[in-house]
Amino acid sequence: MCELGRSLILRLIGLTLLLLLIVQAAGFAVVRATIERNARAQIAQALDLDENVWRRLLEQNADKLRQGSALLAADYGFRSAVNSGDEETIQSVLENHGNRIGAAVTALLGTDLELRAVSLAGNMEAFPATLRALVPPLAAQPQGSQIAVMGGVPYQFVMVPLRAPVVIGWVLMGFPVNQPLADEMRQLLAVHVALVVKGEDGRAKVPVSTLPPGSLALLQREGVPSGELQTPEGILLARAIRLDSVGGEVQALLLRSVEEVLAPYRQLQVLLAIITVAGVMLFAVGTGLVAQRLTTPLRSLLAATQRLSRGEYDVPLEHTDRSDEIGNLARSFDHMRRDIAAQQTEVRRLAYWDRLTGLPNRERFREAVVLAIARSTGGAVPPNPLAVLTLDLDRFKHVNDVLGYSFGDRLLQAVAERLRQQVPSPDNMVARLGGNEFAVLLRGADAATAHATALRITQSFEEPLAFEDQTVDLSAGIGIACWPGDADDADTLLSRSEIAMYAAKRRLSGAQQYDASFDSASAQTLSLLSELRHAVEHHELRLYLQPKVPLHGQPGRAAEALVRWQHPQRGLVPPMQFIPFAEQTGFVRQLTLWMFEEVARLLADPRTQGLALRVSVNLSTRDLLDPELSTRLADILVRHGVPASAFCLEITESAIMDDPQRAEAMLNRLSEQGFKLSIDDFGTGYSSLAYLKRLPVHELKIDKSFVMGMETGEDDAMIVRSTIDLAHNLGLTVVAEGVETAAILERLRTLACDEAQGYHIARPLPVDDFLAWQEGQAHQVRQG
Structure with missing residues (x-):
């Protein structure tokens, strides 16, 4: 049991x-x-929404095209040319306007809808035949648009009347329906888009697609699917939208992945x-x-x-x-x-707000600028101006590195609050674009108002910020761009405001309004900066030395260090082709450290032992304003075991006077370290004698323009003589550069100049040639 x-x-x-x-x-x-x-039901609903959005995108695209066409139709000069029959002007306006807005076809039709003039971008042999089928539907519905296939590519055409004030013709414009529209749809709704075009020859093409290569190849091979497409990436449910078109059949194919929807489950x-x-x-x-x-x-x-x-x-x-x-x-x-x-x-x-500061983000700010421009152009004559201010905090990375990211976040929040206080109007907007970059939108503001706002912001930053017993001085570069004076659209306005901001930071000017010269040759600038970085990293720079000789007493061994660029394609690039750019971008600091490192390595070379060589190295404005310069130079001296007295640091008058207090402080630190200091190009700047007396300099270097002019003008000779006397009275030695003849050299010796430098003595030489030159000079002294 x-x-x-x-x-x-x-x-x-x-x-x-x-x-x-x-x-x-x-x-x-x-x-x-x-x-x-x-x-699948969710995908079907999503495809319904996708179809509505796609049609809306086409409608919005058509609206933009009509706006561009309406601008041409409203052009007084164009209407006058049409009335007068000025064919040359008509053709020129069609070409210029079409090129400006990116139209593939820009045409003028008569009141009888016959073609009078046309501007075509590229070879469009099928346009005349397409025009006959294109015009009737557009004429029947002027507010609509029409898709036409030419050369296997779909184009969206719009047609607007040309009135003066009665209709005197029609403006027809066509734009390719291309990849950006599909990419926008893909980014907006995460749906794949493919345009399938079947020309009059019956062959199907897919000129526009966001599909992966495998899926695209399958679509091109099998054609438009009935409901779903089995691809290497999985099953795609498809929705085919037939577009009303002429010259061929056009279908917009919207596809969504079943696997992507099933993955969360x-x-x-x-x-x-x-x-x-x-x-x-x-x-x-x-x-x-x-x-x-x-x-x-x-x-x-x-x-x-x-x-x-x-x-x-x-x-x-x-x-x-x-x-x-x-x-x-x-x-x-x-x-x-x-x-x-x-x-x-x-x-x-x-998607539209910055979490840290609570301010609108870049995308929200851009939309606000677009909307503000649209409202400003909506009927006001002249349109109401507006301005965009872009602001970038100075030394913010240094604050993060020294005080920590938490402190940096609190600093950004405080900056956001100060900006809100300075721009209180609800019509305006303050946004954080990212990092330490902010932006301000001023509706109804002209350039003067924008500058006044920038001044208020700058003044508000004069009060330091204090957190956790730490005080930070605020400063920023502010770029100003105004609409419609500086830009025609929102993206250009934002871009040019940032360009002006970078110009303000380079010039240390606080606020700077956009100027067309700021962004000239920007592509070449980016390329040159990249090449300069590559040159430093791949040892393309070369150290050259130009000898300096004493004019009295025992011969000395001194030289000025110069840099040359051995470019792999361009050959030896002279410094005037890249030094000004390096100073403008701040890359000159890396060049200075490279030069100092190379000279220190040379002075530690056994070949220079016993020469008692003294080498001059040039410092730029950016070098002097770098608070870490003295530390970096000291590290190089320790690394190579070279004394600071073997260096003479040359600084121009203008570099000192850009920021006299900070420059004087840095020069004092360098002098205390044992460096000899020289004022380069003396006589071309604007430093006062009182300020010169305070600086810890040891040498004046007379600019070559005065030295070379001694042979032809007594004025230059008088300047040289006075400079030498002034320097000697101040206890300084004098170096004359630009000595190119024996007569100038002898004249300088008569005037009691201490040292000379120039092509008459020797050109800048590579290191090996310089050492050989020094050996030759020593041999002459021994024989003499």
């Missing part, structure tokens, strides 16, 4: 477990089928499998209770998956109060639902 009872129990348990497995398998199948069905299937295992174990103890506790929550979870598949995240899940595995699953699922809902809300917020 016991054995029978045990056998019955085992059979009951086995049967129950078998039934449970069957039920669970069915449940899995139902869930899977429901998920896939809902996924894979984890759900794993969780359901875990539930099944737990249910089998529980059913072995009590089948009825377990069955009831499993089927009810499963139905609830199934309903939840259906709601989630429809995007309904606001309905809480049931059974979250249970303490068993089903309760854990329900709570996890409900937590996932809340997380998804919160993420969707956060994504929508972060």
